[in-house]
Amino acid sequence: MSVPAVLTYAERVYSGKKPYLYPIPFVPGSSAVGRVAAVGPDATRLKPGQLVYFDSYIHGRDDTTSLILHGLSAGFTPSSNMLMEKAWRDGTYAEYAKLPLENCFPIDEARLLGSLADGGMGYTMEDLVYLWTLSIPFGGLREVDVRAGEKVIITPATGSFGSAAVVAALAIGVRVVAMGRNMEALERLRTFSSEDRLRIVQNTGDVALDIEELTKDGLADVFFDISPGKAAKSTHFKSCIQALRRGGRVSLMGAHEGLSLLTQTIMLQDLTVKGKWMYTKEDMRVMIKLVESGYLKLGKAGGIETVGIFSLNQFDAAFDAAAKLSGPCLQAVIAP
Ligand SMILES: NC(=O)c1ccc[n+]([C@@H]2O[C@H](COP(=O)([O-])OP(=O)(O)OC[C@H]3O[C@@H](n4cnc5c(N)ncnc54)[C@H](OP(=O)(O)O)[C@@H]3O)[C@@H](O)[C@H]2O)c1
Known part of the structure; x- marks a missing residue:
């Protein structure tokens, strides 16, 4: 049995509205929590069950x-495309999936x-599936290299990945x-921590006013962005x-074409701008340790809500529910 996650824009990807490349036919899917059914001869630690x-x-x-993103995207180079076309074509929206050993992290x-x-x-x-969003x-x-004690601005903090960034940080x-932008959604984050650890600030579009609010308790060490392409003209970058x-x-984790950044400020202030697609295997191990040690809480204890659990043949309802998620720390999952 496995429980995979559902992307908020899954319907747009699999209907072809969002131009993701994948071989057809294929089985869609995502990251998942599940049990090992069988292992290959190179397994040294993983065991069935x-x-x-x-x-x-x-x-x-x-x-x-x-x-590649298994069950979602064949990546951006011919060799990536080949990886999905051949060995790792079919995703986890299935009773069983064939998965690379090194991508299966044992959990306690x-x-x-x-x-x-x-x-x-x-x-x-x-x-546990919320690990994927996180x-x-x-x-x-x-x-x-975000470190304990630093001040980090996270925006947009109301979406699926942005609110998970707040939980992770x-x-x-x-x-x-x-x-x-949405004060009502931001307000829902208040329960996640006390005012001295978590402050909410509205993106009003008035840059001077927003800077004043952002820096009320001092300048920040890090600005983390995971906004969608349609936010390319948002004043929050400035x-x-x-x-x-x-x-x-x-x-910068959002994907924008034609984004303009304040390069003069970046140069004069010695700022480092880093893009990141996904994460490293070490990030995965550290994140799982944080959960097992109790510093990173999931489920009700972490303020995370699963709004729907859908069977495989309800995949369209799952995609619909994921697209309609509105507000922080919500998820829809498929449970084949
Ligand atoms: N780098 C990576 O590895 C990676 C991986 C996955 C996804 N992503 C990126 O993450 C993005 C967000 O995905 P998601 O699932 O979190 O989306 P989501 O749940 O739909 O959230 C989108 C967020 O963007 C805000 N927003 C929408 N339009 C905006 C605008 N014009 N100006 C400012 N804020 C705006 C929304 O805030 P309001 O409440 O104000 O509408 C909401 O908080 C994706 O579009 C993708 O580019 C990156």
Whole structure:
């Protein structure tokens, strides 16, 4: 049995409205939590029956620049496309999936699924699937070396990955400024931490006013962005870059064509701008440790809500529910 995640824009990808490349026919899918049914001869640790987190970001074994998102995207180079066409074509929206060994991370079942009375955390498989939403911003935060005690501006903080960035950053131990346009959605983040660890700031579109609010408690160390392409003209890029201290870092995880950044400020302030697609295997291991140690909470304890659990033949309802998610820390999952 496995429980895979559902992307908010899954319907647009699989209907072809969003131009993702994948071979046809294929089985769609995503990262998932599941049990090992069988292992290949090169397995040294994994055993049938074991609970694992499957990370859908697959790297070529003989060329680590060949990269695909299993069940979603054949990547951006001919060698990546080949990886998906041949060995790793079919995703996890199925009863069983063939997966690369190195993408299956063992998770401590007794600790995570065990009951509170037995010293466990009482999570469900669905709770654990949120690891996928978390993993993406977790990779972007670590890529700019976010450290405990730093001040990090996260925007947009109301979407699926942006709100997960807030959860991940708080677990790392930073002071978060969560920025977004929608005050009502931002307000829902308040329960995640106290005011001294988590402040919310509205993106009003007035750059001077927004900088003043962002820097009320000092300049920030990091600006983390995971906005969609349609936000390319949003003023938050200007206000957040100008809210950084000298030597600050910018993590860009959103995909925008024609984005213009304040290059003069970036140069004069010695800012580092880093793009990041996904995360590293080490990021995955650190994130799982944070969950197993209890610093990164999932499910109800972490303020994360699963709004729908759909069977395989309800995939269209799952895509619809994911597209309609509105507000922080929500997910829809498929449970074949
Ligand atoms: N780098 C990577 O590895 C990676 C991986 C996956 C996804 N992504 C990127 O992440 C993006 C977000 O995905 P998601 O699933 O989190 O989307 P989502 O749940 O739909 O959230 C989108 C967010 O963007 C905000 N927004 C929309 N239009 C805006 C605008 N014009 N100006 C400012 N903010 C705006 C929304 O805020 P409001 O509440 O104000 O509307 C919302 O918070 C994707 O589009 C993709 O580019 C990157």
